[in-house]
Amino acid sequence: MATIARSRAEASAPVSVAMRRRNTRVGVLFALPFLIGFLTLQVYPLIASFYYSFTQFNVFQSPIWIGGQNYAQLIHDPLFWTSLQDTFFMVVIGIPIQLVLAFLVALLLNSKVKGIAVFRTFVYLPTVTPIVASSLLWLWLLNPVYGPINFVWVHLLHTQGPGWFATAAWAKPAMIVMGLWGIGTAMIVFLAALQGVPEQLYEAARIDGANGWQRALRVTLPLISPATFFLLITHVIDTLQIFASAYIVASGGGGPQNALLFYAVYLYQNAFNYLKMGYASAMAWLLFIVIVFLTLLIFRSGRRWVYYEG
Amino acid sequence: MVALPLSRRTVIKSLGSASLSFTVASILASCGLTGRPAAAKVKFEYWHSWSNPPIITAVAGACDQYNAQHPDQEVIPRWGIPATRGLLAAAGGQPPAVFTxxxxxxxxxxxxxxxxxxxxxxxxASHYDLNRFVQSQIVHAIFQGQLYALPLGMGAYMLYYNRKIFAEEGIASPPQTLQEAFDLSNKISKKSTAGYSRIGFLPFSGFAGNGSGFGLYAYLFGGKLWSGKRQQFTIDAPQNLVALKWLQEYYQHYGATSVDEFTAGFGSQAQDPFFAGKLVFEINGQWEVFNAHNFKPNLDYDVAPIPYDEQHPEFKNSTQTRGNSLVLPKGSMHPEHGWSFITWMQTGDAPVIMARAVNNMPAVKSYLTNKQLTSIDPRYAHFLEYLRSGNIQPQWPATPVTSLLANTLQTGVDAATHGSETAPAALAHAQSVMEQNLAQAQLRQRQP
Incomplete structure (x- = not known):
């Protein structure tokens, strides 16, 4: 009995300073592999790239300080503006289409019908396909001459199908169509949000005489707005950095008349094709600023349209 | 079971002395003090980016031959290494002795x-005669008076034409001039509501891109992209403008966007547009002969000189060359052995083995008449002969910013042929981009 009482007393005694220090030391030691990796592989390159953005640097020789010349040159570089234009097209046109479609599909998949789990799996499945495989698949599907989509187009509409990735006018719409293949992630988030909307709110709205459209507008949309907010931010950040699919579709180039020269592709070309690491670093920092600015803007706008229950 | 009369201390002592003896023996062996002759074989690496088995085997075979003939050396081939990785290795101070x-x-x-x-x-130092090479491949490798590479193999372009379709269309011979090529192409192109099903000839088909092809057309119209004397780009020169205007008219005649849609249906291997009859004649490299062997063995075709501009008959029998080079990255531990290897690769069977594996041609002139090569295919033999007698130019000038040139020209050519920019504006813009980048590169070179 006496032993049990003593051990209880020890357990409830305040942890000594030495013990706390030792715990901290052990904690830091456990975190050290991550900290070393984070500092050397993330923080240092980040700071170094900021310095390089003010230099002319080709990897082989020591960088030459040229002040803000890289930034000044960017402003006069038409391809920089082309790449920004191409990227913003995807943000402004592509993201709304993706989110609206993901929401509509989530609405459909929220219904209680037999085999719904199978349908959900089918919609989600493409998101686990490797990007190289899906890009090559879509290159074939959207081939203007022997692609099955244009085959159906020609036979149904009796007119020549779009040029898709082969023409400047259709290249970005084709990228958006290809992006719709991967709406599974957004759909899952919307679906989870939809399932969290309390049924009694719909009942109350119905009693008040709200029709289906009004219930969707006044009940569903406000209550899933945190999910929409999250998806909007992550989609904007991802789309501003679009690279792999465009690189594969355009074989590392900019596509027809640079219609697929997205910002990250042009950044890559400058860094690794032309060895203009300083210029590419300046591009990376501008992209970082744009992403921060847009994220803050969305956060600020969120105060007006995002509803957090409670 | 019989217990061994060994105490724990004895076992530890025995193990200790055994490991000590082993360590001492190893040190003595590495210092060459054991009385046996030391193996002083110098090992060095050769990196290349090829990853298809016939080339990997050919390179490995060549390296084995080299090693057999040089018992004091061992060159180790490493395949599938892209230039970017080689670049990073060189920047990190760990380059191979030789790189392609x-x-x-x-x-x-x-x-x-x-x-x-x-x-x-x-x-x-070795009185090495550079005249043994096809000179365009040496011009490629000289930068500011310094030679930086020896050729490994080379490619060139000629006009391929489908003899069966020519006969069906009543065409007796391939076009001599670019203007004839345009007329012939119009005669045999086919279009329906679904778009073109056949275009006689497209000037840029067969090249890696419109930018790569423009240099050839500039040359055929009497222009050039770079002045070696002035060390300046001459992209907006009047002759280049004539070339671009001709190309612009050509593509606008067929509709540049319609051509884009048509070319998007081009495949490779058996779906190659020339093999599939979608193009009736095209400018392409010697690799197409090997592709035809593999994927369309019954194709009735031949090769002919590249058509020239009727105003410039002096550029009859012209072509441009490209290829692979062997370089010694700075910072390598074995530059002398590297030099020995890259000069050896120009001798014996090595150029023939490599040309056969890579489907290109040797850059050493004496091999252009090699029977093992000329007997491969009469069309391939025609290429080899063309290199001996034709007007041969390097595809790209050797400038510090050449890597930017193809994309810059492509942007300009695309803009002009699609009508989003006038031809003079497209060339002026390309000129300005290249001048700006050249000035930056020269700033770097002026630094100590």
């Missing part, structure tokens, strides 16, 4: 960035 680079951009960019060892001292 392509002259179209990377070679002069690496040379100007100080990543490559100049070869003039070796050429001078």
């Amino acid at each position: 680079l392509y002259p179209g951009g990377t070679l002069s960019a690496w040379a100007s960035n100080g990543a490559l060892r100049g070869l003039n001292e070796y050429v001078k």
Whole structure:
């Protein structure tokens, strides 16, 4: 009995300073592999790239300080503006289409019908396909001459199908169509949000005489707005950095008349094709600023349209 | 069971003395003090980016031959290494002794960035005769008076034409001039509501891109992209403008967007547009002969000289060459052995083995008549002969910013042929981009 009482007393005694220090030391030691990796592989390159953005640097020789010349040159570089234009097209046109479609599909998949789990799996499945495989698949599907989509187009509409990735006018719409293949992630988030909307709110709205459209507008949309907010931010950040699919579709180039020269592709070309690491670093920092600015803007706008229950 | 009369202390002592003896023996062996002759074989690596088995085998075979003939050396081939990785290895101070680079951009960019060892001292010391090579491949490799590479193999372009379709259309011979090519193409092109099903000839088909092809057309119209004398770009020169206007008219005649849609249906291997009859004649490299062997063995075709501009008959029998080069990255531990290897690769069976594996041609002139090569195919033999007698130019000038040139020209050519920019504006813009980048590269070179 006496032993049990003593051990209880020890357990409830305040942890000594030495013990706390030792715990901290052990904690830091456990975190050290991550900290070393984070500092050397993330923080240092980040700071170094900021310095390089003010230099002319080709990897082989020591960088030459040229002040803000890289930034000044960017402003006069038409391809920089082309790449920004191409990227913003995807943000402004592509993201709304993706989110609206993901929401509509989530609405459909929220219904209680037999085999719904199978349908959900089918919609989600493409998101686990490797990007190289899906890009090559879509290159074939959207081939203007022997692609099955244009085959159906020609036979149904009796007119020549779009040029898709082969023409400047259709290249970005084709990228958006290809992006719709991967709406599974957004759909899952919307679906989870939809399932969290309390049924009694719909009942109350119905009693008040709200029709289906009004219930969707006044009940569903406000209550899933945190999910929409999250998806909007992550989609904007991802789309501003679009690279792999465009690189594969355009074989590392900019596509027809640079219609697929997205910002990250042009950044890559400058860094690794032309060895203009300083210029590419300046591009990376501008992209970082744009992403921060847009994220803050969305956060600020969120105060007006995002509803957090409670 | 019988217990062994060994105490724990005895076992530890025995193990200790055994490991001590082993360590001492190892040290003595490594210092060459054991009385046996030391194996002083120098090992060095050769990196290349090829990853298809016939080339890997050919390179490995060549390396084995080299090693057999040089018992004091061992060259170890490493395959599938892209230029970017080689670049990072060189920047990190751990380059291989020898690397394969392509002259179209990377070679002069690496040379100007100080990543490559100049070869003039070796050429001078060994009285190495550079006249043994097809000169365009040496021009590729010289940057600011310094030789940076020896050729490994080369490619060139000629006009391929489908003899069966020519006969069906009543065409007796391939076009001599570009203007004839345009007329013939119009005669045999086919279009329906679904778009073109056949176009006689497309000037840029067969090239890696419109930018790569423009240099050839500029040359055929009497222009050039770079002045070696003034060390300046001459993209907006009047002759280049004539070339671009001709190309612009050509593509606008067919509709540049319609051509884009048509060319998007081009495949490779058996779906190659020339094999599939979608193009009736095209400018392409000698690799197409090997592709035809593999994927369309019954194709009735032949090769002919590239058509010239009727105003410039002096450019009859012209072509441009490209290829692979062997370089010695700076910072390698074994530059002398590297030089020995890259000169050896120009001798014996090596050029023939490599040409057969890579489907290109040797850059050493004496091999252009090699029977093992000329007997492969009459069309391939025609290429070899063309290199001996034709008007041969390097595809790209050796400048510090050549890697940027193809994309810049492509942007300009695309804009002009699609009508989004006038031809003079497109060339002026390309000129300004290249001048700006050249000025920056020269700023770097002026630094100590």
